[in-house]
Amino acid sequence: MISRQSFDAVILGAGIIGLASAYYLGLRGKKVLVLEAGGFGHGSSGACDDMILLQSKKPGINLQLSFKSLELYRQMVRDWADEELDFLNLGGMILIQTPEELTIMEEFVQQQRDNGLDVTILDKKEMKKYQPFVSDQFIASTYSSIDSQVSPFAVMRGYLRRIKQVGGLIRFYTPVKGIKRGSSGTWAVETRSGETVSSEVVVNAAGAWAGNIGHMVGEYIPITPKKGQLVITEKVPPVGKTNLWSARYMVTKLRPDLVQAEGSGNGIGLSFSFTRTGDGNYLIGSTREKAGYVKENSYEALQAVIRQAVDFIPTLRQVHFIRTIAGFRPATEDGLFILGEHADSPGFFTAAGHEGDGIALAPITGKILSEMVCGDSLGEELTQLSPNRFQPKEKIHG
Numbered sequence: 001m002i003s004r005q006s007f008d009a010v011i012l013g014a015g016i017i018g019l020a021s022a023y024y025l026g027l028r029g030k031k032v033l034v035l036e037a038g039g040f041g042h043g044s045s046g047a048c049d050d051m052i053l054l055q056s057k058k059p060g061i062n063l064q065l066s067f068k069s070l071e072l073y074r075q076m077v078r079d080w081a082d083e084e085l086d087f088l089n090l091g092g093m094i095l096i097q098t099p100e101e102l103t104i105m106e107e108f109v110q111q112q113r114d115n116g117l118d119v120t121i122l123d124k125k126e127m128k129k130y131q132p133f134v135s136d137q138f139i140a141s142t143y144s145s146i147d148s149q150v151s152p153f154a155v156m157r158g159y160l161r162r163i164k165q166v167g168g169l170i171r172f173y174t175p176v177k178g179i180k181r182g183s184s185g186t187w188a189v190e191t192r193s194g195e196t197v198s199s200e201v202v203v204n205a206a207g208a209w210a211g212n213i214g215h216m217v218g219e220y221i222p223i224t225p226k227k228g229q230l231v232i233t234e235k236v237p238p239v240g241k242t243n244l245w246s247a248r249y250m251v252t253k254l255r256p257d258l259v260q261a262e263g264s265g266n267g268i269g270l271s272f273s274f275t276r277t278g279d280g281n282y283l284i285g286s287t288r289e290k291a292g293y294v295k296e297n298s299y300e301a302l303q304a305v306i307r308q309a310v311d312f313i314p315t316l317r318q319v320h321f322i323r324t325i326a327g328f329r330p331a332t333e334d335g336l337f338i339l340g341e342h343a344d345s346p347g348f349f350t351a352a353g354h355e356g357d358g359i360a361l362a363p364i365t366g367k368i369l370s371e372m373v374c375g376d377s378l379g380e381e382l383t384q385l386s387p388n389r390f391q392p393k394e395k396i397h398g
């Protein structure tokens, strides 16, 4: 019975962010309980690509933290010799179709280089050396050797094992339905099955559902789901030397307003991502849709993803598509994730809102969260991520 025990921290959500948070809190000696509404990989961490992509990060805090997170992943590969993490460092290229895109990408690449990222622009001839199967419509590309990937499922499994090894508990199929602050300052977390757990600290790591958890304590957390649909191929030999994106991927991610203004993408925010898993299947995406919490794949989106893939890489006509995925990227209004303690709810922390970067940023998020909970002194720059930066549009009732 979890209700008879007390915990230093209760973490809500066992996605990659909740598990990373529990893992790093466990390393700091905290007794943790993770409560998860569904099963293993129920949320977006079980329905996504596998990229630790630095090229897509805006210069600033997201890029800085991505460097640190990649370093933590490399350390994980060294330290967790017993886990098959499928960590690969194939590098990445962003395909450029038009002179206008080239101008935008040259500017973006320069900003990233100024911020320490090793990335460059390749002309068509150089690009073809890496990507002989890509269609002739592309006039150039970027290239960065640092872009990497890892299996989100394997990382989550590794965190799970280690959380248990230090005495942490995890309960799947245990949705939280209410949170109250007691007079002694501790939090009482109530599950749908009627159990109540008390804890000094509550960590809201509920991804696209983090706003609902905020509501339970009267906090405004503006995170909305941005649906992404992917198609998976059978195992095939490598198609080119690196993983691929289109410059449109960057535009839909960084400037969704431009895509809407153009009326392109069929209203589904279509862009191109093409990554090879450690097993040899390709994950092909994707969409960025405002579709509420409707998780089903749609024929319209899958057709658009496949048509585009075959248009960009004609050899894919010979390949079978064996699975589809739909997941919810947890998106914030300003494109930065949320990490920190809520000023009006001491002991209540949020670690959520990573949109399309949660796999890349999970280790550094968990590590910083544990430092915040332990009261370490941290850099000023992290205030950009504070949950207190948002103003409620209406009164929230806890």
Ligand SMILES: Cc1cc2nc3c(=O)[nH]c(=O)nc-3n(C[C@H](O)[C@H](O)[C@H](O)COP(=O)(O)OP(=O)(O)OC[C@H]3O[C@@H](n4cnc5c(N)ncnc54)[C@H](O)[C@@H]3O)c2cc1C
Pocket (backbone or CB within 6 Å): 012, 013, 014, 015, 016, 017, 018, 035, 036, 037, 038, 041, 042, 043, 044, 045, 046, 047, 048, 049, 050, 051, 052, 053, 174, 175, 176, 177, 205, 206, 207, 208, 209, 213, 227, 228, 229, 230, 285, 286, 326, 327, 328, 329, 330, 351, 352, 353, 354, 355, 356, 357, 358, 359, 360, 361
């Ligand atoms: C198509 C697609 C492709 C992507 N590709 C990449 C990529 O290549 N690289 C990258 O870095 N990121 C990528 N992402 C983004 C990444 O998947 C997310 O940022 C990340 O998984 C978010 O993790 P999380 O732990 O915050 O959320 P989740 O994994 O969604 O976990 C939140 C959990 O909270 C649980 N929960 C909700 N409500 C409650 C409750 N009341 N009680 C208890 N539990 C609750 C949910 O069941 C869920 O399991 C992609 C996303 C999509 C959709």
